[in-house]
Amino acid sequence: MRNRKTTLVLAGVLAVLAAAGLWHLLKPPSAKLAAPTAVxxxxxxxxxxxxPRYVSGIGSVLSLHSVVIRPQVDGILTRLLVKEGQLVKAGDLLATIDDRSIRASLDQARAQLAENQAQLQVALVNLKRYKLLSVDDGVSKQTYDQQQALVNQLKASAQGNQAAIDAAQVQLSYTQIRSPVSGRVGIRTVDEGNFLRTSDTQGLFSVTQIDPIAVEFSLPQQMLPTLQGLLLAEHPATVDAYLGADTDSDTGERLGEGHLSLIDNQIDTNTGTIRAKAEFSNPGQKLWPGQLVTIKIRTAVExxxxxxxxxxxxxxxxxxxxxxxxxxxxxxxxxxxxxxxxxxxxxxxxxxxxxxxxxxxxxxxxxxxxxxxxxxxxxxxxxxxxxxx
Structure with a gap:
């Protein structure tokens, strides 16, 4: 019985081997490994x-000159001669203050000067006469000296009166408020008819220069030698300003081209950065004070x-x-x-x-x-x- 089982097992193994060999002989050629697929x-x-090689940073646009217009004498604002947003030039008349009391003081000082000058003229004539008489002892030496002192006193009074006139003229000039810079007028804070005081800190409005304009920015302190070399170069380094504050983006609108103008005199120890400033010509007024921009400085050409x-x-x-x-x-x-x-x-x-x-x-x-x-x-x-x- 045991020999019969062994015979059956051997017969099964031989049948499997025969089938595997037959399949291997008859398998189609496509069963071969395919060639590697191209990527x-x-x-x-x-x-x-x-x-050209560039370094980028974030900058803030700022005006080279920005002035808050404040009164320098007390008085009523009589006229505003400019509108908000108007472009003005240095020396343009912006506003006027009531000047009647100052003009009255000026006239009074001029009258006092004229009176002192008349007195001085009489004193000078008497001094000349006393000098001639003193030669023949016609008058005493004391009388002559007193007349000389009177002349000196009247001269000093005349100088004081002239100084009062000059001071009144300065005060009178303050009643005409003129622009100290060329720029754009900001939003006003007072209207005609208001009483202005020199102690007011708010001011009437501001005048801000727009063209030319500057951009202040910060770069890592490792850039200091490069910036120093660019500042000392024969031709100023080119600085481009772009809209937005993303140094990794080139999609911002180009707002202007300027040049490196200065480097700050110290490094910020808290941030490890150095501040620098570039100046831009801004005829189209695309750069605006307070605006955040991306700046790119051309450092070299590879x-x-x-x-x-x-x-x-x-x-x-x-x-x-x-x-x-x-x-x-x-x-x-x-x-x-x-x-x-x-x-x-x-x-x-x-x-x-x-x-x-x-x-x-x-x-x-x-x-x-x-x-x-x-x-x-x-x-x-x-x-x-x-x-x-």
Whole structure:
């Protein structure tokens, strides 16, 4: 009985082996391993050109001259000769204050001066007569000296009267309020007919210079040697101002081009930054006091630089690298990052004209087979920037 079971098991094993061999002989050729699938990628050539290098920061627009117009004499505001928002020039008449009491004081001082001058004239005639008589002892020496003292007293009184006239004229000039700077009139705080006092701190309105204008900004303290070199250069460093306060965005409107004008005399120890200022010509008045802007300073020009889009360069554990196309495969090439911004990177380690992978790197490794897609660059960019659902 035991031998019979063993025979049956052996017969079953032989049947299975025979079936497996028959299937192996008769299997179709398609059962062979398929060739590796090519990875679809997009590529771009390494460009070589001169590239300006920039440093970016956030700045605040401020006026070079901003003046709050305040009264310098007490009195009633009789006339306002400018409107809010009006452009004025230095010396333009802005407002007038009632000047009648000051004019009366001025006339009184002039009358006193005329009286003293008449008295002085009589005293001078008498002094001359006394001098002639004193030669023959016609008058005493004491009388002559007293007359000389009277003349000196009247001269001093005349000088005092002239000083009072000058002071009254200064006070009278304050009743005509003129613009000390060229600029734009702000919102007024008082109307005609109000009584103004010199102790009022609010003022009538402000006049703010708009053109030219300045932008104050802060940069890391490591930029100090660069800023010093730019400030001492033969030609002032170019500074561009853009709308908005996002240093990683190039989509803001360009508001103006200026030049670096000064660096602050100390570093902020709390933030580790250095303040600087740039001056802008602002004929279109696109820059406005208090506005936040992005500034870009041209620090240097990289000659014959190798330029690629930011999407080309990949970052490894301790270095940057790119995928370079060789025939229908890719190879990993380490590169050195020389300069980067939101629009382009300058690298070393490749050559001008090399084809590098710009999209599809996530599925690549050294030696991967690739299929180069042929979409135009503008379509590729549009596809990448399309909003996700």
């Amino acid at each position: 679809p990628v997009r590529v771009i050539s390494v460009a070589q050109r001169d590239v 000659k014959a630089a190798l330029v690629v889009p930011p999407s080309v360069v990949q970052r490894g554990l301790d270095k940057h690298f790119v995928y370079r196309v060789k025939d229908d495969k890719v190879e990993i090439v380490p590169v050195q990052m020389v300069y980067q911004d939101s629009g382009q990177n300058i690298i070393k380690g490749v050559q001008a004209g090399d084809l590098l992978v710009s999209d599809g790197q996530s599925r690549l490794k050294a030696g991967s087979h690739i299929e180069v897609l042929s979409e135009p660059p503008q379509q590729i960019q549009a596809a990448n920037t399309e909003p996700q659902p």
